[in-house]
Amino acid sequence: MPKLRCTVDNCSYNKEQYCTLNAINVDGNGEGATNVEDTCCASFDATEYTLSNKEHVVQAVVDVKCTADNCIFNHHTVCNAEEIGIAGASTCTCSHDTQCGTFRCGRD
């Protein structure tokens, strides 16, 4: 399971740029993703953003299911990267405003 850092500050599960979920889903649209911008964190959720969410416990490593088949770190929909970075501005309003910055296309 990868270590995860995340810059999406307004996600309900973000605490000090770490994730408090023990599992997330990254969407890469099957073989559709060929660059970072084609991926997103499907677990992003801004709707329950409250101060109390900041009491959640940071997870050092996170189980990452991912549909980006072209990524070199994807092994049968499981991310095998040592560390990943989810990126997005604090103005994100939906999951498609986020991306997996570690995506690396292995397609020729």
Ligand code: SF4
């Ligand atoms: S590094 Fe690749 S396999 Fe891992 S979550 Fe990001 S896009 Fe998916």
